[in-house]
Amino acid sequence: MSDATATIPDTSSATAAEPRWLDLEEQQTWRAFLSATQLLMDRLDRQLQHEAGIVHTYYEMLVRLSEAPDRSLRMSDLAASSLSSRSRVSHAVARLEERGWVRRESCPTDGRGLIAVLTEEGFAALESAAPGHVEAVRGNLFDQLDVEQVAHLREISERLLEHLTATGAVSPVPPLPAPAHPAAAERTAS
């Protein structure tokens, strides 16, 4: 009720400003962007499901764990680093645990917390999925753009990321990779 309504125009007021509708060019840009990102993510999902049996968001969680000290992260940190909600991470970790790729342990420094640990099998699965995944990312993104376009894409993405993290539910200046901590948003959502 509090924060969210601040960004939403008051439509009940008769004096509310006219919505800033997108003009034709903006609409075309927005739809191309939406469609391209949706198709790209679907393509990456299909490739990973075909080769490794997991969707891209699960793959990214395995990557985050593989980069962490002792290949383990508190569930809350895994959620933050993968920009997911706690509930989505819990669901994903449960699925990955069924395959023996991740296991949950109680946190040594915090009896109430849980940590997710990448198993040897999980690391092997990641190693085996990585070449096909990177080829899909190259073939469907980097190979399609020239050097300038890649630079533009980075500039645009970093600008948007800066805005989105600054206006997210938590810290205005989060450390990179800069989660907007959806878990906090969930707590205040209802």
Add this chain to the structure above:
Amino acid sequence: MSDATATIPDTSSATAAEPRWLDLEEQQTWRAFLSATQLLMDRLDRQLQHEAGIVHTYYEMLVRLSEAPDRSLRMSDLAASSLSSRSRVSHAVARLEERGWVRRESCPTDGRGLIAVLTEEGFAALESAAPGHVEAVRGNLFDQLDVEQVAHLREISERLLEHLTATGAVSPVPPLPAPAHPAAAERTAS
């Protein structure tokens, strides 16, 4: 801390062609793009759920229906125009039908087919959700970029879209399981 190359597991065996791993700059570009798009879509979802009780993909389906002649589309055309699988569209339409925003009718020209029709209530819901949604798209995307960046974003998106649509139908990968929606996952769960 771990260097960025840790994104890609260190593979010691090099039997097949060496994968074209991303270099550091490419990794940073890819991660910024992934995070920005994910946070943007989450932001739009949250805004729409808050105001209209639906996620962004459902909103987009209502938009497609609102633009179609007689505000109706065959289910297969709705799937194609919203870049979704048939099963995802069926699931979405069932949810929207529960609210009275869409109804399904048998197709007049094809007895086996079904068409989805936007109801008056659905059109009214769309009208009422649109101002808040467009403000979220403006505030989180267009307002953050200058004119040149918007032009670059369009150019990049159209290039990727051209590639993804051109390679979509002729993918060597077999037509794959419609990415996990909960109902499908449940059916195959045990």
